[in-house]
Amino acid sequence: MTVLAADTWGVPGPVFLRWYLVAAVVLVVGTVVYRFRALAGTPVTDHGALGPQQVAYxxxxxxxxxxxxxxGLRRAGAVGAHPDRRLAPGG
Structure with missing residues (x-):
């Protein structure tokens, strides 16, 4: 009968296999967590609706x-208009 299991780097076969599987599971779980977080993207914050000037632009x-x-300035009373349709400061 041929023995296929041998000491790997001085570590008995069953111990090496056990630690190899533990390391493989840790790497797979770590990769899945990393990919999930990386592909989730950044959260979008709501900056509110656009103002009238932004929509007009x-x-x-x-x-x-x-x-x-x-x-908007005219409605707020910050500027007015002369009878000849020129801008005037104030309402």
Whole structure:
């Protein structure tokens, strides 16, 4: 009968096999946990809805955003208009 099991690096076969399997299980579990955490991504935080100027910029560019900002300032009373349609400070 041929004996296939031998001492591996001076460690008896059953002890080597036991520690080899433990190391393999630890590596597999560690890899699964690492991949799960890596593929989960970063949590998305809610920064609220877009403001009117941001929506105007996305919809029509910088000129529409400026007009929207002026409309908001006029509504807040920060700017007004002369009868000849020029901007005036205050309401």
């Amino acid at each position: 996305l919809n029509g560019g910088d000129q529409l955003a400026v007009w929207t900002s002026l409309g």
